[in-house]
Amino acid sequence: MATVFQHNIALSFFTEDEKQEHDPFVYEHVLGLIVSGSVDFYTDNKAVSHYTGTLSLIRKNQLVKAVKKIDPVSNKFISINIFLTQDALKKYSLEYGIKSEKVYSGASNVLLENDAFMRGYFDSLLPYLAKPEILTPILAQAKTTEAIELLLRNPVLKDFLFDFSEPYKIDLEAYMNRHFSYNVPLVQFAKLTGRSLSSFKRDFMKIFSVTPEKWLQKRRLEMAHFLISQKNRKPSDVYLEVGFENLSHFSTVFKKEFGVNASSLQQKY
Numbered sequence: 001m002a003t004v005f006q007h008n009i010a011l012s013f014f015t016e017d018e019k020q021e022h023d024p025f026v027y028e029h030v031l032g033l034i035v036s037g038s039v040d041f042y043t044d045n046k047a048v049s050h051y052t053g054t055l056s057l058i059r060k061n062q063l064v065k066a067v068k069k070i071d072p073v074s075n076k077f078i079s080i081n082i083f084l085t086q087d088a089l090k091k092y093s094l095e096y097g098i099k100s101e102k103v104y105s106g107a108s109n110v111l112l113e114n115d116a117f118m119r120g121y122f123d124s125l126l127p128y129l130a131k132p133e134i135l136t137p138i139l140a141q142a143k144t145t146e147a148i149e150l151l152l153r154n155p156v157l158k159d160f161l162f163d164f165s166e167p168y169k170i171d172l173e174a175y176m177n178r179h180f181s182y183n184v185p186l187v188q189f190a191k192l193t194g195r196s197l198s199s200f201k202r203d204f205m206k207i208f209s210v211t212p213e214k215w216l217q218k219r220r221l222e223m224a225h226f227l228i229s230q231k232n233r234k235p236s237d238v239y240l241e242v243g244f245e246n247l248s249h250f251s252t253v254f255k256k257e258f259g260v261n262a263s264s265l266q267q268k269y
Contacts, residue, residue: 004132007140008085011129014068014077024065025184029084029161030058031147033114033122037077040067043109044178055118057151059108059160060086061167061192063182065241080125082147086164092148093162104163106156118150169194173207180219183243186212220244221257228265235262 003012008028014037038051042065050056052071058064070077093099112118125143128135135143151157172193179189189212190200204212220242227233227242239250254262 006128006132006135007137008083008088008144009125009128009135009140010079010081010083011125011132012068012077012079012081013129014070015075016070024063024182025188026058026060026062026064027083028086029060029089030081031084031151032056032058032079032081035078035080035122035126036074037071037079038069039079040069041065041109042067048109053114055112055114055122057110057112057157057160059104059110062108063179063184063192064109065182078129080122080129082144084144084148084161088141088144089148089161090164092145098152098158098162100159100162100164102159102163103165104159106160110157110160112151112154117153121146121150167192167194172200172203176204176208176215177219180216181223181241181243183240183245216243217253218257221254224250224254224262225258225265228262232266234266238262 002014003010032055034050034052034054036052038049040047040049043062068077068079121143148161151161170193172195175193176189179192186200187197190197193200195203201212204215208215224235224238224242224244227238228235235251235254236247239247244250251262
């Protein structure tokens with residue numbers, strides 16, 4: 001398995017299915033094409049599958065779990081993702097006088113029409129899969145500008161791309177109960193709920209009467225207990241899903257919390 005980052009462009013090639021071991025926090029807008037295989041995306045309690053040929057635009061500042069699957073015929077997963085960074089977009093906005101007209105409130109994940117121009121754009125990136133070192137900073141910048149130009153043919157995407165406003169303060173209790181299984185640093189939870197880290201911790205204590213770290217671990221363990229004991233899931237299939245980084249740590253804290261090994265809860269048939 002390999003993902004090669006050349007500046008802001010990621011070229012991914014896998015020969016076996018990948019679990020949710022990536023960083024689930026999307027820092028920047030991502031324009032991507034699945035060349036071969038499929039991806040199951042999980043975000044805000046929604047699930048959607050993207051297949052070979054799917055072209056999509058994923059919005060910044062959100063939590064996304066992704067399970068990548070190889071194509072059953074070629075036994076490969078190949079994708080190309082262009083990270084449209086805030087720096088690049090602000091530079092483009094200043095140079096060409098393009099600005100958003102309002103705060104963007106549309107879909108966070110947009111499926112795009114795979115037209116001839118966009119197909120040609122991604123076809124021009126395919127050779128870099130074999131020789132990513134050829135993709136110099138100047139070429140990467142040029143390809144990023146080209147991507148922005150192509151996206152702006154859809155006027156709706158202007159607000160998507162050039163809304164530089166920060167997330168506003170939202171209901172912390174509701175947000176954490178929906179997103180506790182995402183394994184991201186507290187600073188990212190703070191940003192996503194429109195708070196500084198200090199105000200996030202302070203508000204959290206007022207609502208839950210416990211520190212974020214203790215609450216998150218307990219909530220994740222309770223979900224794991226349910227999935228294993230009631231849904232007959234394997235601990236090795238559950239620990240990443242509920243937000244733990246490795247199976248060994250998960251097994252240790254699970255036994256400490258419930259007094260039994262996680263595997264002993266599986267139903268026997």
